[in-house]
Amino acid sequence: MLEIKNTKIGNGRPKMCVPITGKTTEEIAEQANRVKHSVAEIVEWRADLFHESEEIDDMIDTLEMIAGILPEKILLYTFRSVEEGGSRPVSLKMYHDLCLSAASTQKVDLMDIEFGKVEYLGRKFVQDLKIQGTKIMMSSHDYDQTPEDATMIYRVGVMNQFGADIGKIAAMPHNLQDVLRMMNLVSRVRAFNELPIATISMSDLGKVSRITGEITGSVLTFGSLDEAQSSAPGQIPIDELQFVLETLSVKEKFSTSDNDEREVH
Numbered sequence: 001m002l003e004i005k006n007t008k009i010g011n012g013r014p015k016m017c018v019p020i021t022g023k024t025t026e027e028i029a030e031q032a033n034r035v036k037h038s039v040a041e042i043v044e045w046r047a048d049l050f051h052e053s054e055e056i057d058d059m060i061d062t063l064e065m066i067a068g069i070l071p072e073k074i075l076l077y078t079f080r081s082v083e084e085g086g087s088r089p090v091s092l093k094m095y096h097d098l099c100l101s102a103a104s105t106q107k108v109d110l111m112d113i114e115f116g117k118v119e120y121l122g123r124k125f126v127q128d129l130k131i132q133g134t135k136i137m138m139s140s141h142d143y144d145q146t147p148e149d150a151t152m153i154y155r156v157g158v159m160n161q162f163g164a165d166i167g168k169i170a171a172m173p174h175n176l177q178d179v180l181r182m183m184n185l186v187s188r189v190r191a192f193n194e195l196p197i198a199t200i201s202m203s204d205l206g207k208v209s210r211i212t213g214e215i216t217g218s219v220l221t222f223g224s225l226d227e228a229q230s231s232a233p234g235q236i237p238i239d240e241l242q243f244v245l246e247t248l249s250v251k252e253k254f255s256t257s258d259n260d261e262r263e264v265h
């Protein structure tokens with residue numbers, strides 16, 4: 001379990017994260033002010049969607065502005081690469097420098113680092129980020145398929161070895177089995193390690209995976225500020241998401257299988 005700003009991630013209902021998707025400083029400030037009054041515990045700044053400037057200094061000013069508006073929320077910084085569904089192409093060097101500059105503000109509570117980048121940038125990169133006080137969410141995204149279970153389990157193992165504090169696996173389903181496999185992934189991974197994990201099956205078909213974290217063990221779920229601001233297919237608006245999570249909340253201990261019992265709350 002991970003505790004940030006008095007929020008326990010990995011305990012009870014999955015924690016809700018709302019992305020800020022604005023292209024300009026003005027749009028970002030407007031969204032941040034709305035997030036302030038939202039039920040989300042975590043706010044994600046999708047820095048790759050900021051198109052006003054490509055200068056690192058301007059990006060850092062924007063990050064600090066968001067942190068200033070939302071001191072109570074857990075701030076997740078994400079620069080999503082084009083290869084994994086993001087909007088702005090960057091070199092590996094630029095990705096490295098952006099992440100380190102963002103971490104050095106010491107305003108970032110959680111940083112999304114793509115598994116595919118860490119394989120190149122190495123363990124030292126992760127350690128340099130963590131020294132600045134940020135926790136690391138290592139992520140992997142497949143926008144055209146859901147990989148084999150063994151591949152996803154392997155990726156979580158590598159994330160764990162690289163020093164992730166949370167792992168996140170998001171993939172596109174082609175059928176019901178893909179959604180069910182994703183929902184069962186945390187239970188399967190538990191045979192190998194205890195890393196807190198968020199699993200997301202994207203699109204309309206996968207929506208159900210975004211509301212079942214309390215029983216599947218997925219620790220975090222993304223909900224949009226409103227339908228127009230969604231950052232990935234299948235996200236549910238945050239107020240509806242909270243309502244459904246509350247409705248599905250399990251108040252008693254339950255078993256994930258015959259020989260395993262999960263503590264709730």
Ligand SMILES: O=C1C[C@@](O)(C(=O)O)C[C@@H](O)[C@@H]1O
Nearest residue numbers: 019078170200202222231232
């Ligand atoms: O990685 C994720 C998860 C996500 O892709 C989703 O499917 O909700 C949304 C992204 O903003 C975030 O960075």
